[in-house]
Amino acid sequence: MTKLKVHGTAPFEEGDLASLRGDCARMVPHWAAPERAASRPVPPSLIHGVSVPAASARLLDAMSEYGD
Incomplete structure (x- = not known):
């Protein structure tokens, strides 16, 4: 199993599309x-x-x- 590294906490409100889009944008460099x-x-x-x-x-x- 892969150990996940947490670099900080980001507030996430359930149903907050802007937060979800921000999370996805930050992950783009990690996706091939x-x-x-x-x-x-x-x-x-x-x-x-x-x-x-x-x-x-x-x-x-x-x-x-x-x-x-």
């Missing part, structure tokens, strides 16, 4: 973005092992398409 990998579609023949319960399939089948 991965190199962008080109995503390719997976052929349907490689997709297997997915099962959907009948009740869920009926529920999804009864839903309208997005944007209706």
